[in-house]
Amino acid sequence: MKREFELKAVLTGEEAEFRARLSRAGWRLSFEGTMSDRRLDTPDRVLEDRDVVLRLRSMRARSGKTRTSLCWKGPASEEDGYKVRAEVETTVGDAVVAAEIMGRLSYTETTLALDREIAVFAKGGVWARIERYPAMDTLIELEGDPADVEACIEELGLPREAWKPWPLGVFIQQYEERTGGAARLCEEDHRG
Numbered sequence: 001m002k003r004e005f006e007l008k009a010v011l012t013g014e015e016a017e018f019r020a021r022l023s024r025a026g027w028r029l030s031f032e033g034t035m036s037d038r039r040l041d042t043p044d045r046v047l048e049d050r051d052v053v054l055r056l057r058s059m060r061a062r063s064g065k066t067r068t069s070l071c072w073k074g075p076a077s078e079e080d081g082y083k084v085r086a087e088v089e090t091t092v093g094d095a096v097v098a099a100e101i102m103g104r105l106s107y108t109e110t111t112l113a114l115d116r117e118i119a120v121f122a123k124g125g126v127w128a129r130i131e132r133y134p135a136m137d138t139l140i141e142l143e144g145d146p147a148d149v150e151a152c153i154e155e156l157g158l159p160r161e162a163w164k165p166w167p168l169g170v171f172i173q174q175y176e177e178r179t180g181g182a183a184r185l186c187e188e189d190h191r192g
Contacts, residue, residue, distance in 0.1 A: 001086050001087070001088055002086070002087050002088070002089075003084055003085070003086055003087070004073070004084065004085050004086075004087045004143060005079075005082045005083070005084055005143065005144065005145065005146050005149070006082065006083050006141055006142060006143045006165070007081075007082060007083070007141070007142045007149065007163040007164060007165060008083075008139050008140065008141050008142075008163070008164055008165075008166060008168075008171065009139070009140050009142075009158050009162040009163045009164065010137045010138070010139060010140075010162070010171065010174075011130065011137070011138040011139065011140050011158075012158065012162070013157070015130060015132075015138060018130070018140075018156075018157065019119070019121075019130075021155070021156065021157050022121050022123075022128065022156070025123070025152075025155040025156075026123055027121040027122065027123040027128065028121065028122055028123070029119060029120070029121055030120050030121065030122045030127075031059065031061060031118070031119070031120040032061065032062055032118070032119045032120070033059060033060050033061040033062050033117075033118065034059070034060045034115065034116070034117055034118070035057065035058070035059045035114075035115075035116055035118045035131075036057065036058045036059075036060075036113075036114065036115045036186070037055050037056070037057045037112070037113070037114040037115075038055070038056045038057075038099070038110050038112075038113055039053055039054065039055050039110065039111045039112040039113075040054045040055070040056060040099075040102050040107040040108075040109065040110060040111070041054065041107060041109045041111045042106050042107060042108070042109065043106075043108060043109055045109065045111065047107075047111075048111055050075065051074075051075035051076060052072070052073065052074060052075060053071070053072070053073040053085075054070075054071075054072055054102070054107055055070070055071045055072075055073065056068070056069075056070055056092075056095060056098055056099055056102065057069050057070075057071065058095045059118075066095075067091060068091065068092050068093070068094065068095040068098065069089050069090060069091050069092060070089070070090055070092050070098055070102075071087060071088065071089040071090075072087070072088045072089075073085045073086065073087050074086035074087070076167065078165050080146060081165055082146055082149075082165050083165035083166070083167070112185075113185065113186045113188065114133075114168075114185050114186055115133075115134070115185070115186035115187060116131045116132055116133045116134075116185075117131075117132040118130060118131050118132070123152060124144075124148055124152075125144045125145055125148050126142060126143070126144035126145075126148050126149050126152050127141075127142070127143045127144060128140060128141070128142055128152075128156065129141045129143075133183070133184065133185050133186075134184040134185070134186065134187065135181065135182070135183055135184035136171070136172065136175050136183040136184065136185060137171060137174075137175050139171060140156070140158070142156075142163065172185070
């Protein structure tokens with residue numbers, strides 16, 4: 001079973017400047033388009049209570065090609081300043097059919113819906129994903145082996161202390177406290 005190590009930071013400067021920095025440092029753009037996640041649970045939220053995630057994700061490239069995956073993530077922990085989760089993921093052929101199968105297994109509740117524009121850059125074994133939500137700070141997520149991530153952080157132009165192992169909910173709360181408005185994570189907010 002794979003273990004996912006990740007950090008997130010708020011993009012504080014211009015995205016074009018950040019992208020140019022990545023390009024100069026040898027990062028390559030590997031995907032650009034939309035990413036839609038639906039976290040599924042039972043009506044009594046058995047998974048959420050155990051800090052387990054069942055996620056159906058669809059990624060649509062600018063070309064129109066779509067890739068859908070189903071993922072299970074174990075409880076989150078923090079290790080050496082990184083958010084860590086066990087993860088099992090597989091590609092599925094059709095998001096609608098996959099959602100119907102999950103519904104027939106009693107995973108009928110959408111506990112969190114996320115729709116964002118993304119750009120994914122890769123360098124070595126590290127992924128940097130820019131995430132733009134309908135109404136929320138633009139986030140950068142780094143994922144990879146911690147030693148490789150640490151080696152890349154300086155070239156990204158954000159200080160090390162800007163990178164946090166926090167769940168998305170902490171970034172939402174900070175955005176809402178700072179702006180006085182509600183974060184909007186998708187066109188129809190499904191936060192329960």
